[in-house]
Amino acid sequence: AQTVTQSQPEMSVQEAETVTLSCTYDTSESDYYLFWYKQPPSRQMILVIRQEAYKQQNATENRFSVNFQKAAKSFSLKISDSQLGDAAMYFCAYRPAGTASKLTFGTGTRLQVTL
Amino acid sequence: NAGVTQTPKFRVLKTGQSMTLLCAQDMNHEYMYWYRQDPGMGLRLIHYSVGEGTTAKGEVPDGYNVSRLKKQNFLLGLESAAPSQTSVYFCASSYIGGRGKEAFFGQGTRLTVV
Numbered sequence: 001a002q003t004v005t006q007s008q009p010e011m012s013v014q015e016a017e018t019v020t021l022s023c024t025y026d027t028s029e030s031d032y033y034l035f036w037y038k039q040p041p042s043r044q045m046i047l048v049i050r051q052e053a054y055k056q057q058n059a060t061e062n063r064f065s066v067n068f069q070k071a072a073k074s075f076s077l078k079i080s081d082s083q084l085g086d087a088a089m090y091f092c093a094y095r096p097a098g099t100a101s102k103l104t105f106g107t108g109t110r111l112q113v114t115l
Numbered sequence: 116n117a118g119v120t121q122t123p124k125f126r127v128l129k130t131g132q133s134m135t136l137l138c139a140q141d142m143n144h145e146y147m148y149w150y151r152q153d154p155g156m157g158l159r160l161i162h163y164s165v166g167e168g169t170t171a172k173g174e175v176p177d178g179y180n181v182s183r184l185k186k187q188n189f190l191l192g193l194e195s196a197a198p199s200q201t202s203v204y205f206c207a208s209s210y211i212g213g214r215g216k217e218a219f220f221g222q223g224t225r226l227t228v229v
Binding site: 006009033035043044045047050052091094095097102103104105106107108 | 121148155156157158159160163164173203205207216217218220222223
């Protein structure tokens with residue numbers, strides 16, 4: 001069974017600094033998708049960034065980038081120039097590429113942003 | 116553009132009561148999911164569906180039933196609510212193909228069973 005592990009329950013970063021959130025996953029599949037979702041206090045789940053396993057290039061979305069290490073099954077999220085609005089729960093998620101595929105989440109990392 | 120809509124947003128049930136949560140999506144997505152979110156446990160998959168008329172069990176299916184009679188709707192039922200089912204429930208949907216592999220979420224339902 002696929003599992004997703006986020007080993008950092010809480011992280012803190014100062015405004016304008018950079019922080020990296022860790023995620024590892026376990027799978028026997030070769031083709032899959034990885035995601036980072038943000039959940040602010042409003043409870044809404046917001047997609048931050050997506051990585052397709054067959055692409056070697058790391059995904060980037062403005063201040064958010066990932067370090068995707070397929071062999072190590074690692075998928076970390078880097079937030080640059082952190083802003084107060086980045087404070088939220090962040091969830092890593094995995095989904096195999098085939099049909100009938102399930103989306104599996106990690107337990108989340110709560111990010112605090114301080115002045 | 117509504118996206119994924121969950122009904123209701125909040126509900127309080129007494130132990131033993133039944134209820135149905137409704138999820139509706141207007142994006143013509145094939146996949147639909149029901150998750151529950153509990154502190155420190157992330158989102159755990161209850162049931163999911165890969166198309167109209169199909170359902171499958173997820174990680175924590177006990178005590179829940181689902182139906183997908185129409186492609187746009189996915190219903191989650193609690194036949195006899197228990198305090199352990201107090202949680203925030205999320206519905207999500209996604210495409211089966213193309214680049215759009217991410218799931219889109221509803222705003223959640225906070226359910227309290229007393």
